[in-house]
Amino acid sequence: MRATIIFIGFLFGFIFSQPALAQKGLHTKSKKAIEYYREADNHRVRMQYQTAEQLIQVAIKKDDKFQEAYMILALIYRATGRIDEAVSQMEFAKSLDEKNSIVLYELAKLYLRQGKYNEVLTTTREYLASSPTYDRRIEDAKKMEATAEFAIHHMNDASLYNPHPLSDTVNAFPTQYFPVVTVDKSAILFTRRFGASMDFDEDLVISYKKDDGQWGFAKSLSRNINTDGNEGTCTLSADGRTLIFTSCFGRPGYGSCDLYVSKKIGDEWTVPVNLGPKINTRAWESQPSLSADGRTLYFVSDRHKGDVGHRDLYVSILDDQDEWTSAKALSEEVNSMGDEVSPFIHPNGVTLYFASNGLMGFGGFDIFRTEKTDTGWTTPVNMGYPLNNSEDQLSLFITSDGEQGYYSHEDIFENQKRSILYEFDVPEETQVKYKTSYVKGHVYDAKTQKPIKAEIELFDLKKVQKISQVKSDSVSGDYLMVLTEGAEYALYVDKKGYLFKSMSFNYEKGTEKPVEVDIFLNPISEGTSVILNNIFFKLDSYELENKSTTELDRLIRFLKINDQIKVEIGGHTDDLGSDEYNKKLSLQRAESVYKYLVSHGIPKAQLRYQGYGKTQPAVPNTSEINRQYNRRIEFKVVK
Numbered sequence: 001m002r003a004t005i006i007f008i009g010f011l012f013g014f015i016f017s018q019p020a021l022a023q024k025g026l027h028t029k030s031k032k033a034i035e036y037y038r039e040a041d042n043h044r045v046r047m048q049y050q051t052a053e054q055l056i057q058v059a060i061k062k063d064d065k066f067q068e069a070y071m072i073l074a075l076i077y078r079a080t081g082r083i084d085e086a087v088s089q090m091e092f093a094k095s096l097d098e099k100n101s102i103v104l105y106e107l108a109k110l111y112l113r114q115g116k117y118n119e120v121l122t123t124t125r126e127y128l129a130s131s132p133t134y135d136r137r138i139e140d141a142k143k144m145e146a147t148a149e150f151a152i153h154h155m156n157d158a159s160l161y162n163p164h165p166l167s168d169t170v171n172a173f174p175t176q177y178f179p180v181v182t183v184d185k186s187a188i189l190f191t192r193r194f195g196a197s198m199d200f201d202e203d204l205v206i207s208y209k210k211d212d213g214q215w216g217f218a219k220s221l222s223r224n225i226n227t228d229g230n231e232g233t234c235t236l237s238a239d240g241r242t243l244i245f246t247s248c249f250g251r252p253g254y255g256s257c258d259l260y261v262s263k264k265i266g267d268e269w270t271v272p273v274n275l276g277p278k279i280n281t282r283a284w285e286s287q288p289s290l291s292a293d294g295r296t297l298y299f300v301s302d303r304h305k306g307d308v309g310h311r312d313l314y315v316s317i318l319d320d321q322d323e324w325t326s327a328k329a330l331s332e333e334v335n336s337m338g339d340e341v342s343p344f345i346h347p348n349g350v351t352l353y354f355a356s357n358g359l360m361g362f363g364g365f366d367i368f369r370t371e372k373t374d375t376g377w378t379t380p381v382n383m384g385y386p387l388n389n390s391e392d393q394l395s396l397f398i399t400s401d402g403e404q405g406y407y408s409h410e411d412i413f414e415n416q417k418r419s420i421l422y423e424f425d426v427p428e429e430t431q432v433k434y435k436t437s438y439v440k441g442h443v444y445d446a447k448t449q450k451p452i453k454a455e456i457e458l459f460d461l462k463k464v465q466k467i468s469q470v471k472s473d474s475v476s477g478d479y480l481m482v483l484t485e486g487a488e489y490a491l492y493v494d495k496k497g498y499l500f501k502s503m504s505f506n507y508e509k510g511t512e513k514p515v516e517v518d519i520f521l522n523p524i525s526e527g528t529s530v531i532l533n534n535i536f537f538k539l540d541s542y543e544l545e546n547k548s549t550t551e552l553d554r555l556i557r558f559l560k561i562n563d564q565i566k567v568e569i570g571g572h573t574d575d576l577g578s579d580e581y582n583k584k585l586s587l588q589r590a591e592s593v594y595k596y597l598v599s600h601g602i603p604k605a606q607l608r609y610q611g612y613g614k615t616q617p618a619v620p621n622t623s624e625i626n627r628q629y630n631r632r633i634e635f636k637v638v639k
Helices: 008-012 031-045 049-062 067-079 083-096 101-114 117-128 135-154 546-561 579-599 624-630
Strands: 175-181 187-193 202-208 231-236 242-247 258-265 285-290 296-301 312-317 340-345 351-356 366-371 404-413 416-425 436-445 455-460 465-471 478-484 488-494 501-506 519-521 529-531 567-572 607-611 632-637
Touching (some): 067 083, 083 101, 101 117, 101 135, 117 135, 175 231, 175 404, 242 285, 465 478, 501 529, 579 632
Parallel strands (some): 175 416, 231 285, 285 340, 436 519
Antiparallel strands (some): 187 202, 231 242, 340 351, 351 366, 436 478
């Protein structure tokens, strides 16, 4: 995989330029050649490559044995992406004086760029044996040697990935990069540019998957988003309604590039708003990645230029007041002495992918993976060859099920650089540890049947911990909540003035297929009831299991907020067993819930409990699943 380099100026804030070569002890006596050489090098370091190339060619004509002139020409070719030509020129420069340590050093860098790791080993060892004196180059050479040894040891079968370009309906522009795929795989969002240089405008576009599985033509995301300025790298929450993107020109900001947020309400995107000084600074902020619920933001900034890398990964959390907290750099396990860029947090909220040139890899920027734990981040793992190779790898996206990946790939097409989007199969051995599914649908008022905006929260029942939180759309009622395997979940849908709804999802043993459920909330009124799906008892017992705590605490909160109502806790069973046994067990279970509520501050006068045994089944007792559903606790407003 090769990631695009033609837009690196936008991604990284500036383009690296090689410092001018030393001009003492040049391998020529031609004053004219030296004059053209010096002028060419001055243009080169200012990235005026066309003029620099013309001048250095004149210097070579003045003296065709001028070693340093060939070195400059090789550096010009490298800066303009002509790596093979650069190697050819540098190899010729070496033939003119094989003991020139700078030539050996620069040639090793070019071999590394080509992925010629055996040649890297030979050349770096020649360089280190030449008694060099410049400490920085010695350090770089040792790193190149270690990189080559690592790469040779970790090469494997490229056929496992099966990469292929997306259709022309997506790759419809001269340049497209940084893909983002929705959780349900129904749409792909990316940045497009109408030309290869920074002179062309960047916009965000989206392509939807049609009924036949093909991608439709990409179109502008929104007039409120795209302007005459550049709208660059972006991220989308799992429900597709929170967008954060990079903008460098044309909007009020704090620095060179800032992050902005827009919300989708119905079918319209709101006017973008700067995320503010807790995230944006006078420095460069870009390449955002949102967690599935849109409440954790990872991004890149170069705000701290010092001993750590120029670019590091940062994180900010949306608090209970819907304010972003002050961004903090990720730990040293992730942020190395080099640069870390292009983070992507998987929808599972645990697996973080990012690119780094400071960790051991195959050369340039490699893609790494780390897992979030209760205490921090695990040691990053290189994603391996051929996902990583000797070139810069950027803009990786992995689908929620972990089975497909997307990236941007640069190639030469009709003598022009072009970046297009690719899809590949993720080998099973490198797939995410925790895959995800989702539940989606609409939230309605049960009486009016109209869509409503409601709070939707997901809890890990065993940890008694909130995992994520989203809101349904105020216009359509749409909602989507990601569910990650490895836990048992309670999902709550709540709105002031309504009875809350609870759902249960057990993904401890793996993920299930996506679920589509429309939710109808009842306004609080006498006679309305709701099943408490996340209250659990031990087998043939009325003793509450610990994982019932989340539901019970939710019920306590509801009763304290709505202290003017009186409710009944009703116990129900299936049809197995005698009437007397079922009646007694249902009453005891209802009483257990009642006692828990009273012990946690709910007045007895606000409560009553009743056992109904098997007399009021919610569904026919025709299967084990139905019987399990009938073994329930109901919560009913009685006054």
